[in-house]
Amino acid sequence: MPGSDSARKLTPREFKRMKILRAAIEVFARDGYFSARMTDIAKAADVADGTLYLYFDGKEHLLLSVFDDALERFIDQLKREMKRLDDPLDKLKVMVRLHLEALGRDRALAHVLQIETRHSRKFMQLLSRGKLGEYLSLLNDIVKEGQDSGDFRGDVNTGLATNVIFGAVDELVNRWLLADEPGDLSQYQGPLLKMLCQGIVPCEFHEGAPG
Amino acid sequence: MPGSDSARKLTPREFKRMKILRAAIEVFARDGYFSARMTDIAKAADVADGTLYLYFDGKEHLLLSVFDDALERFIDQLKREMKRLDDPLDKLKVMVRLHLEALGRDRALAHVLQIETRHSRKFMQLLSRGKLGEYLSLLNDIVKEGQDSGDFRGDVNTGLATNVIFGAVDELVNRWLLADEPGDLSQYQGPLLKMLCQGIVPCEFHEGAPG
DNA sequence: TCCAGATGAATGAACGCTCATTCATAGTTT
DNA sequence: AAACTATGAATGAGCGTTCATTCATCTGGA
Structure with missing residues (x-):
């Protein structure tokens, strides 16, 4: 549940950004930073590999x-x-x-x-x-x-x-x-x-x- | 200085093992475990890459x-x-x-x-x-x-x-x-x-x- | 309301680079 | 010469990143 943090509605972009961050947390936690693969983060965020780079500069x-x-x-x-x-x-x-x-x-x-x-x-x-x-x-x-x-x-x-x-x-x-x-x-x-x-x-x- | 720990002479093999361990410490500390390269550890120990695998099972x-x-x-x-x-x-x-x-x-x-x-x-x-x-x-x-x-x-x-x-x-x-x-x-x-x-x-x- | 054209977000296959590991060869000791 | 030890170039798998292409959405003219 991403939910209610500052009680403000999120733009679609903010929402997707959060989805990626959440996925990154899960995958980094599961595999460790160095072993974690960008592909897996993308998969967990339900997003294509390339999309990650539209939101963040890299791993x-x-x-x-x-x-x-x-x-x-x-x-x-x-x-x-x-x-x-x-x-x-x-x-x-x-x-x-x-x-x-x-x-x-x-x-x-x-x-x-x-x-x-x-x-x-x-x-x-x-x-x-x-x-x-x-x-x-x-x-x-x-x-x-x-x-x-x-x-x-x-x-x-x-x-x-x-x-x-x-x-x-x-x-x-x-x-x-x-x-x-x-x-x-x-x-x-x-x-x-x-x-x-x-x-x-x-x-x-x-x-x-x-x- | 590896020096006097248990006051016992080291066999050549033990000595080289320690040299590699020492080198590993330096390189791991400098570059971090994942970024550290086996080649660099070998170089620091003044030993060939392959030699590492004669003393340890891997990184x-x-x-x-x-x-x-x-x-x-x-x-x-x-x-x-x-x-x-x-x-x-x-x-x-x-x-x-x-x-x-x-x-x-x-x-x-x-x-x-x-x-x-x-x-x-x-x-x-x-x-x-x-x-x-x-x-x-x-x-x-x-x-x-x-x-x-x-x-x-x-x-x-x-x-x-x-x-x-x-x-x-x-x-x-x-x-x-x-x-x-x-x-x-x-x-x-x-x-x-x-x-x-x-x-x-x-x-x-x-x-x-x-x- | 419908459609042609424009936009840019999203895609994912392919690229290119970085090493851990191997092994054929060379050296050294007994 | 046999047995052991060391060498380091070659290998190949793994993975971050890129970019040509696709597709959903929006715009405005009829």
């Missing part, structure tokens, strides 16, 4: 478009939700929830975002400086805000904290992708946040910097 | 061998170090330190392990059930031991905690791989552990489960 551009399209949607949603909230911890909760929900809802997309777009360093760098960078920057802002307000510890490096949070969520999604019997991804939201907030060592044992 | 087997070889070495070292220690927190520290040091020492290897071996789900599943699974299992044991002894919180799911720790380390390595000006990877060991142990929220704010 690589198609993959990039999948990524950009998905992240743009997600970031827009995120920004909208953030406006309603003040408490940094609430913001963090919502961010993690949306992240897990968005990917939990669409395994194929999750696979493409998590695995297929990480092939070459060059490619990753492109992504990092684009939409992914924007996403990380949003997360970083939340952490910073929490530290400034005293809701979060001030004695951990902001960038490192951002890194740990993102890494934890990211890895959780990865493990869910590899699991034989997946279950609901967003069920981990609560426990994950608890661990990120409180750490693994009970308070009474906390000392200065370890190591 | 995919070569990538898998890089992974297995590196992880086997690492796991052996880890097990040796663990024997000397009792305190779970010390074990965790050492594990994180060795992880960061091993990859920090060899960027090309890090790149192959982090990026190139994650291409297809099928491939990842193979890895997860092999050496990578063994590594995760070691980490899981440490967390479990700490929880049983009361050194770590018992109220977080063991698997999830393992996941968060691994995800955090893994993502840290990823960001280091993408950085323009890398710096020393193991410098983050202390801060990373601190954050994993204490979380991001000060003790006085801790409550029951969030969400």
Whole structure:
């Protein structure tokens, strides 16, 4: 179901573009970027091979478009939700929830975002400086805000904290992708946040910097 | 420098095998698995194309061998170090330190392990059930031991905690791989552990489960 | 309403290039 | 000279991309 995203009617061209993107997601997820064949994507989109090139510049551009399209949607949603909230911890909760929900809802997309777009360093760098960078920057802002307000510890490096949070969520999604019997991804939201907030060592044992 | 790993002399055959593995690491890291050409690996190993097939069953087997070889070495070292220690927190520290040091020492290897071996789900599943699974299992044991002894919180799911720790380390390595000006990877060991142990929220704010 | 002509989106067979792999030959050791 | 190891040019399958052709739709004159 392509359905209702921004509640606006799609032109025939936009509709076909989306059909191709959707097909690309399925095929990239099933076969992997390099093994996936343009012919198969065309077949899945119910479109001729050549048509792909009327909508996208080539295979690589198609993959990039999948990524950009998905992240743009997600970031827009995120920004909208953030406006309603003040408490940094609430913001963090919502961010993690949306992240897990968005990917939990669409395994194929999750696979493409998590695995297929990480092939070459060059490619990753492109992504990092684009939409992914924007996403990380949003997360970083939340952490910073929490530290400034005293809701979060001030004695951990902001960038490192951002890194740990993102890494934890990211890895959780990865493990869910590899699991034989997946279950609901967003069920981990609560426990994950608890661990990120409180750490693994009970308070009474906390000392200065370890190591 | 291939150098002194198990302090044993290598047969000529073992030596050439290692030379090929090393070359494969460099070329896979530089070009990515799919773009890398066997010819280039042969050239880098100073060996003819056909020779590769006297030592490995093909391109995919070569990538898998890089992974297995590196992880086997690492796991052996880890097990040796663990024997000397009792305190779970010390074990965790050492594990994180060795992880960061091993990859920090060899960027090309890090790149192959982090990026190139994650291409297809099928491939990842193979890895997860092999050496990578063994590594995760070691980490899981440490967390479990700490929880049983009361050194770590018992109220977080063991698997999830393992996941968060691994995800955090893994993502840290990823960001280091993408950085323009890398710096020393193991410098983050202390801060990373601190954050994993204490979380991001000060003790006085801790409550029951969030969400 | 009907039709001739114009438009450009869609098609898919064919092209051309890129490698992974092979194997006939050459070299080296015992 | 036999047995083992290495070589690297040749092979051929696979696949991204192109482009000559088709076809559905639109236009406007009768």
